[in-house]
Amino acid sequence: MLVEIVKYLSVYLVSMVKFFGGPVTGVSLGLSYVETVLLTVAGMMTSVVIFSMIGRAVSKWISARRRAKRKPMFSKKNRRIVQIWKRFGISGVAFLTPILFTPIFGTMVAALFGAPRKHIFIHMLWSAIFWSAILNFLVFKFGQMAEGLLLSIRF
Numbered sequence: 029m030l031v032e033i034v035k036y037l038s039v040y041l042v043s044m045v046k047f048f049g050g051p052v053t054g055v056s057l058g059l060s061y062v063e064t065v066l067l068t069v070a071g072m073m074t075s076v077v078i079f080s081m082i083g084r085a086v087s088k089w090i091s092a093r094r095r096a097k098r099k100p101m102f103s104k105k106n107r108r109i110v111q112i113w114k115r116f117g118i119s120g121v122a123f124l125t126p127i128l129f130t131p132i133f134g135t136m137v138a139a140l141f142g143a144p145r146k147h148i149f150i151h152m153l154w155s156a157i158f159w160s161a162i163l164n165f166l167v168f169k170f171g172q173m174a175e176g177l178l179l180s181i182r183f
């Protein structure tokens with residue numbers, strides 16, 4: 029029982045920080061597809077809830093810190109994020125969060141640009157469900173293929 033809880037917590041906690049880590053962790057721990065999808069979505073959404081509430085405060089702190097260190101306000105990465113926001117809004121940021129950003133960073137970007145929390149939750153939820161289903165499917169299928177290939181090779 030304790031071993032199962034640790035497995036679930038591992039996938040959940042990894043997904044809070046780096047979305048793609050959830051499916052990989054789930055497969056490596058022997059969890060089912062459905063368990064891994066649900067835990068990956070739950071992990072991302074926990075980050076979304078936490079960082080949508082503190083996102084603006086954290087972004088102000090980061091901006092003040094950058095100014096104190098005299099770092100440029102707009103890097104190449106920041107400009108790209110602004111372009112995504114201007115072109116696609118919260119939908120674009122939410123869509124790219126699991127595959128390009130981290131749940132923490134994507135949520136902070138949405139909060140910084142002033143998206144209402146309700147919109148952040150809704151868009152991040154559909155994105156988490158969509159990408160969790162796809163990424164878990166790919167990891168489960170290709171993971172099995174890679175395992176079969178490795179087992180067939182004789183050393």
